[in-house]
Amino acid sequence: MGGRRRVELRDPLCPGTGVEAVGLVEGEIELTHGGSSVSARGWLRVPIRLECSRCLVEFVQVLQISVNEECALEQVDTPEAQLIARGKEGQIPILNEEDVDLSELVRQLVAMEVPSRPLCRDDCAGLCPRCGRPLSSGPCPCGEDEIDPRWSALRDLKL
Numbered sequence: 001m002g003g004r005r006r007v008e009l010r011d012p013l014c015p016g017t018g019v020e021a022v023g024l025v026e027g028e029i030e031l032t033h034g035g036s037s038v039s040a041r042g043w044l045r046v047p048i049r050l051e052c053s054r055c056l057v058e059f060v061q062v063l064q065i066s067v068n069e070e071c072a073l074e075q076v077d078t079p080e081a082q083l084i085a086r087g088k089e090g091q092i093p094i095l096n097e098e099d100v101d102l103s104e105l106v107r108q109l110v111a112m113e114v115p116s117r118p119l120c121r122d123d124c125a126g127l128c129p130r131c132g133r134p135l136s137s138g139p140c141p142c143g144e145d146e147i148d149p150r151w152s153a154l155r156d157l158k159l
């Protein structure tokens, strides 16, 4: 490849990102060959399944990733090898035989963008500390029929 090239993506998410995609990875990336490296610019989008870190509900979030990376024209090997290579060179390899292979670029960007504390919504109320039910629809009713220890003490009082 030489010069400039636009790649459209519409592929299943490659393994190794630590998340489950519920749809295809879509995107448009422009590769510009300059000297020893290739710059990749564009965007990626992939719907992934997450678990809310507060209420543990599963939900789908579309990751929107803007791509601005320096890549190397090196063979994409195993993911483990590439993590080490990236630590040394800071460049993601994007070559598979003679053609570009953006799977490693996608894998690393998605792995980086997955939220570490996902929330089903910004104001998620989490779970009831008493019974563990989600508090999404207001205060939990579990406390209502609970007998306040002070009242039970009164009730036991022999008058």
Ligand SMILES: [Zn+2]
Binding pocket: 052, 053, 054, 055, 056, 057, 119, 120, 121, 124, 125, 126
């Ligand atoms: Zn939640």
Ligand SMILES: [Zn+2]
Binding pocket: 128, 129, 130, 131, 132, 133, 140, 141, 142, 143
């Ligand atoms: Zn409750």
